[in-house]
Amino acid sequence: MAAPSNREFSEAEAELMQATYSALREHGYVDLTIKRIADEYGKSTAAVHYYYDTKEELLAAFLDYLLEEFVASIRAVETTAPETRLSLLLDELLVDPQPNQALSVALLEMRAQAPYNEPFRERFQQNDEYTRFMLKSVISHGIDEGAFEAVDADHVARSLMTIVDGARTRSVVHGDPSALAAGRRTASEYVDATLL
Amino acid sequence: MAAPSNREFSEAEAELMQATYSALREHGYVDLTIKRIADEYGKSTAAVHYYYDTKEELLAAFLDYLLEEFVASIRAVETTAPETRLSLLLDELLVDPQPNQALSVALLEMRAQAPYNEPFRERFQQNDEYTRFMLKSVISHGIDEGAFEAVDADHVARSLMTIVDGARTRSVVHGDPSALAAGRRTASEYVDATLL
DNA sequence: GTGGACGTACTAACCGGTCAGTCAAAAGAC
DNA sequence: GTCTTTTGACTGACCGGTTAGTACGTCCAC
The missing domain is CATH 1.10.10.60 (Homeodomain-like)
Known part of the structure; x- marks a missing residue:
């Protein structure tokens, strides 16, 4: 990946x-x-x-520019213990982008254009796969170390992405950043019930 | 409600x-x-x-028209047993709208406009509250009947909405209707781990 | 013959994109 | 070291096309 x-x-x-x-x-x-x-x-x-x-062309370049920053921010998450690593990763995916709420809004608009715009679709797809791979890696690693239950890492990663995307969508559509915190709690519950 | x-x-x-x-x-x-x-x-x-x-004005009326149909479809879900009722409700919220995938796409576009368009925001907000209330009712009812654990019904309903919204968003953005089925499974897992 | 349900023709405002030309700085010629 | 040429980074004017919305005439049912 x-x-x-x-x-x-x-x-x-x-x-x-x-x-x-x-x-x-x-x-x-x-x-x-x-x-x-x-x-x-x-x-x-x-x-x-x-x-x-x-x-x-400009907007495709802009997505490259933006998603690079995002990738850097989640790549920066490094810890040995799988539990805290997963937790920090989820924190990173569900932080309240305080001053940049407006950008989150615009990003959802752009995501909604993916079906009509191949350059957009490609970039969001690649970014999604990368993020999902990071989650799956942490989970697989945790299973190998015996920290997590022997679950289907791919499915669990996908579920967490669904929760993350849901929280983000709700935060934007309803103009309520607290949806992110609620999503973070849901993700925690899902992790606790599935992996621990 | x-x-x-x-x-x-x-x-x-x-x-x-x-x-x-x-x-x-x-x-x-x-x-x-x-x-x-x-x-x-x-x-x-x-x-x-x-x-x-x-x-x-026309599009606001259109949302009324569309969300009426949606409300009717989830109001039609009636069963006595809370478990099957909740299950059917989630099915309804996460069905693959086969021929209407295109409409799901357009609906996400419109949802992404909510922050800029008050009539849109109002309608999506109301629809969301209604759906969430239906979920919460089923859960509360199930708790009263002893079928579910004594959980925070409001939070669980919100979590399920997050999963639903996430699955829908992913289905649209990545052009992959199977995200809905995956979301349905995640919702089931969440219900099993939380309510049963 | 009056009022609702249109069609025709239009406007004013934008849109993305092009074009010819400007100007300072860099590169080359001698 | 000067003169000339070229290049990179732009500006302002403009193009064809599209948009939501309007003005006004007309047809038809009753």
Whole structure:
């Protein structure tokens, strides 16, 4: 399971990614236009097209940019004990992104576009597989060490992803970040009942 | 907990709702236009505006139309035994909507618009509360009858909703309806571990 | 002959994307 | 070390196309 490709971004491109980030938070995905990105960028729309021919291309690059950060954050979770490692991983997947609630909203919008947009679908798919693999690894490792019950690690990882995705969706749709904390509790219960 | 208001639809309005339904399935929410609805309706765009002044108004009415059907489907679940009642309820919430996968996709798009669109948010919120109340009722009832453990019915209902929403989101985003079946299994495990 | 149910034709606002041309800095020529 | 040329990074104007919504005329049932 390879982590998503580490793409190179020039300084100007990184600035554009930040501008896209801001524009997304302010206007959401549906109302995201090249003009609004250009405004955040502080340049003309043609300047945006200078770096990326099409809007789709730019947004695909933006997802690469964003998902890289995410991968880095969950890769940083390292502990020896499988129980605490799994717990920290779930914490990371279900943290309240306080100031970035708006980005979570936009990200759900983009996820909902996956069926119509192959570059999006590819990237979300790859990110999902990577995260699921991380969970499955921790579980398998815990089983080998005798810390966990001998369960179907793949299924348990998938269940945890379902709980994570559910909590995130609910947090966005109902505008209630506490859905994340509730989801964290549900995940804990599921882990306790299944693995311990 | 009142069920969502039963709104009246004239024959022409019902036809328009069906046209909206078809247009949504064909083009998704983002690419849904009055023109496309009018095409499905078989009339001009002015004919659509004759019944609904704005697009927002029409779509709010459409959600009423759609969520009414959904409420009817889960209200139809009636059994005496709490275990089978809960099981049937979860089945209803996690069925594979075979030919209507496209509608599930569009519905997630609309749910993702809730933060920007109050009429949407209101309706999804109300629908969620209603469904959660149905789950909580079955659980509370089961506890009273001694069929379930004495748990926090509200929290368990919320957890099940999280699993349901997660399974639906995953089914759409990854274009994989089997995520629903997997979610159904996770829900069963959660019920078994928590209530029995 | 009046009122509801449209169709035709339109507008104003945007949209993504293109184009020709500008300008400073880098690269090369001598 | 200067002059010339090229290049990278842009701007402003503009294009064709699309959108929600409107104005107004018309047809038809009663």
